[in-house]
Amino acid sequence: MQPVILDNLVGELREARAVVVLTGAGVSAESGIPTFRDAMEGLWAKYDPSQLATPEAFDRDSEIVTRWYDWRREKCATAKPNPAHLALARLEEHLATPERGFTLLTQNVDRLHQAAGSRNVVELHGTLWVWRCTRCGIEREERTVPFQEYPPRCACGGARRPAVVWFGEMLPEQALKQAHDALATCDFFFSVGTSAVVEPAANFIYSVRHRGAKTVEINRDATPISRVVDWSLLGKAGEVLPELVRRAFGI
Ligand code: NAD
Ligand code: ZN
Numbered sequence: 001m002q003p004v005i006l007d008n009l010v011g012e013l014r015e016a017r018a019v020v021v022l023t024g025a026g027v028s029a030e031s032g033i034p035t036f037r038d039a040m041e042g043l044w045a046k047y048d049p050s051q052l053a054t055p056e057a058f059d060r061d062s063e064i065v066t067r068w069y070d071w072r073r074e075k076c077a078t079a080k081p082n083p084a085h086l087a088l089a090r091l092e093e094h095l096a097t098p099e100r101g102f103t104l105l106t107q108n109v110d111r112l113h114q115a116a117g118s119r120n121v122v123e124l125h126g127t128l129w130v131w132r133c134t135r136c137g138i139e140r141e142e143r144t145v146p147f148q149e150y151p152p153r154c155a156c157g158g159a160r161r162p163a164v165v166w167f168g169e170m171l172p173e174q175a176l177k178q179a180h181d182a183l184a185t186c187d188f189f190f191s192v193g194t195s196a197v198v199e200p201a202a203n204f205i206y207s208v209r210h211r212g213a214k215t216v217e218i219n220r221d222a223t224p225i226s227r228v229v230d231w232s233l234l235g236k237a238g239e240v241l242p243e244l245v246r247r248a249f250g251i
Pocket of ligand 1: 026030033036108109125193196197219220235237238
């Protein structure tokens with residue numbers, strides 16, 4: 001079934017000058033990377049992500065937390081960008097002109113946007129491809145899957161943890177600043193594949209609406225912001241986004 005894209009959205013999008021897109025786990029779902037809600041399968045069914053993705057969990061049992069991340073790294077290592085990632089990369093290429101702008105704010109830690117060719121990507125929650133020493137703070141890319149030890153160790157002897165934002169932790173300052181700069185000037189905002197309940201991302205929609213930017217949500221299900229946005233498109237990101245950019249820009 002063709003996703004329903006309203007003509008007035010297509011017309012307005014063609015006039016957009018500065019587009020900001022916020023993405024969440026739903027955008028990677030069609031690449032086979034489970035959202036948190038769906039991630040607790042098999043071996044991990046008895047756990048709750050809010051008990052694994054915390055600094056306290058890592059302090060208590062760094063081995064089990066690392067093994068869970070290694071399982072997720074394995075899924076991400078073999079995953080390929082899906083039509084939603086590719087459509088966003090095409091949209092950026094089309095809009096990245098001196099007169100226009102495009103910023104992708106992602107809560108995803110899998111780097112599939114970069115793999116698809118997106119360039120102006122702000123990683124709000126870090127990435128599971130970088131690991132940070134809990135003793136000396138040094139960060140290093142860790143692409144080898146699986147790890148040889150749980151947790152992997154730094155040369156200084158400290159345990160390394162994923163450079164992701166865990167429950168209860170602050171977002172990286174630099175990423176947050178980039179996000180706020182983009183949000184302060186955008187005239188079009190998309191929220192795609194995110195449940196829109198986690199702060200501060202949940203707040204983005206209200207700040208851009210307040211400034212008069214046009215707002216669109218693309219999600220498989222209705223969320224708390226579905227009734228707040230100008231256009232709520234219910235459907236899979238991998239179907240709706242390609243159709244939208246094709247209709248608007250022929251790309
Ligand atoms: P979430 O609940 O915000 O994301 C799931 C959302 O995606 C839901 O609203 C769901 O309706 C929607 N969705 C699912 N499939 C979709 C599809 N095909 N098309 C459109 N929408 C779809 O996020 P979460 O899963 O609770 O994760 C919380 C945080 O955990 C993330 O923000 C991220 O930091 C991390 N995480 C990252 C990844 C990743 O990098 N791929 C995966 C899981 C979790
Ligand atoms: Zn160290």
